[in-house]
Amino acid sequence: MPILDRIFTAQGSPNIAFVKYWGKRDERLILPYNSSISMTLDHAVLRTVTSVMLSEALDEDVFYLGGKPQDLGDRELKERMQILEILRKAAGSDARMLIASHNHFPTASGMASSASGIATLVYAANAALQAGLNAESMSIIARQGSGSACRSMLGGIVMWRKGTRADGSDSYAQQLFAEDYWPEVVDNIVVVSQSKKKVSSRAGMKQTADTNPLFRSRPESAEARARNLIEAYKNRDMGKLAQIIMAESNEMHALMLSTVPSIRYLNTASYALMDAVEQLNMSVGETICGYTFDAGPNANIITTQEHQPKVSKMLKEFLEDGSVQYVKTSKVGSGPKMLDDPHAALITKDMVKEHIG
Numbered sequence: 402m403p404i405l406d407r408i409f410t411a412q413g414s415p416n417i418a419f420v421k422y423w424g425k426r427d428e429r430l431i432l433p434y435n436s437s438i439s440m441t442l443d444h445a446v447l448r449t450v451t452s453v454m455l456s457e458a459l460d461e462d463v464f465y466l467g468g469k470p471q472d473l474g475d476r477e478l479k480e481r482m483q484i485l486e487i488l489r490k491a492a493g494s495d496a497r498m499l500i501a502s503h504n505h506f507p508t509a510s511g512m513a514s515s516a517s518g519i520a521t522l523v524y525a526a527n528a529a530l531q532a533g534l535n536a537e538s539m540s541i542i543a544r545q546g547s548g549s550a551c552r553s554m555l556g557g558i559v560m561w562r563k564g565t566r567a568d569g570s571d572s573y574a575q576q577l578f579a580e581d582y583w584p585e586v587v588d589n590i591v592v593v594s595q596s597k598k599k600v601s602s603r604a605g606m607k608q609t610a611d612t613n614p615l616f617r618s619r620p621e622s623a624e625a626r627a628r629n630l631i632e633a634y635k636n637r638d639m640g641k642l643a644q645i646i647m648a649e650s651n652e653m654h655a656l657m658l659s660t661v662p663s664i665r666y667l668n669t670a671s672y673a674l675m676d677a678v679e680q681l682n683m684s685v686g687e688t689i690c691g692y693t694f695d696a697g698p699n700a701n702i703i704t705t706q707e708h709q710p711k712v713s714k715m716l717k718e719f720l721e722d723g724s725v726q727y728v729k730t731s732k733v734g735s736g737p738k739m740l741d742d743p744h745a746a747l748i749t750k751d752m753v754k755e756h757i758g
């Protein structure tokens with residue numbers, strides 16, 4: 402039974418995809434054509450905090466983001482928030498929720514806030530509803546809010562298994578490697594632009610899957626890359642890992658570019674960073690770092706602590722000439738967790754007074 406009028410607060414983080422999800426075989430259930438793999442980022446660097454409170458006095462869900470009330474009638478938000486209905490069904494409850502969420506990201510870092518936000522919300526609501534769902538079941542729900550969100554349901558290196566069933570019951574996230582398996586891995590989040598992307602991932606991937614004949618070979622190629630990536634990570638082989646993630650990022654962006662009409666997320670600074678990574682690897686005589694880009698121009702440069710000073714030095718030049726705005730470094734992070742400190746709660750007395758009385 403859900404506990405009414407108590408605040409449940411959780412914290413979670415975004416993830417960066419090493420093997421990308423780009424294309425849905427089922428748009429309603431959000432089922433992908435291929436499995437994807439990501440690294441969950443460190444809560445200390447990027448995190449979402451979300452509080453959930455259930456009350457019988459509410460006749461509809463209420464959602465605050467960054468302290469501001471959101472319009473749950475908005476088409477996109479409504480689509481994503483269907484996860485609340487799914488959660489209620491799973492918990493056998495009809496309790497409405499007062500939700501307050503905040504993304505503690507460096508200003509518009511270009512990181513996918515929806516993945517972090519949805520995963521954290523599912524985690525907090527699962528506790529509030531006393532639904533008792535495990536990570537796998539929660540990832541199936543998060544997936545239906547935003548595909549990549551299912552991978553933020555766990556820490557470490559996470560695989561979203563594409564599954565084959567039509568109802569999506571075998572399309573969920575699983576941890577491949579715990580965060581302490583290879584703790585030396587570092588992600589440099591390199592911010593070159595803070596503007597909102599012109600084409601959303603959702604619209605962009607649909608356009609690619611619908612119009613691009615090259616997309617036909619994509620699922621097979623992504624699955625093969627996933628197998629190789631698991632092998633490289635298992636062997637803690639940064640050279641191989643970096644080569645795989647660069648090839649993967651390039652393949653996805655080539656697919657975007659060859660979509661009709663063409664979708665281009667990378668800019669001049671992104672290409673300059675790709676050049677610099679390749680030059681650094683060449684000058685060292687081995688692959689010590691690799692880049693990957695999601696649906697935007699900001700780079701994620703993966704390396705190990707051993708080689709981080711060289712990568713930092715390379716990035717310093719970009720920071721100095723202004724083509725990079727700032728860099729955040731993240732180690733491999735853990736999955737969402739509950740915050741027991743009542744001071745962490747984001748639901749204020751005013752919110753309660755206004756909506757519950």
Ligand code: DP6
Pocket residue numbers: 417418420421422423431437513515546547548549550602603695696
């Ligand atoms: C390029 O998960 O944001 O970051 O499922 O439509 O909400 P929806 O899309 P979303 O797409 C993420 C695309 C990507 C690659 C990835 O994270 O795997």
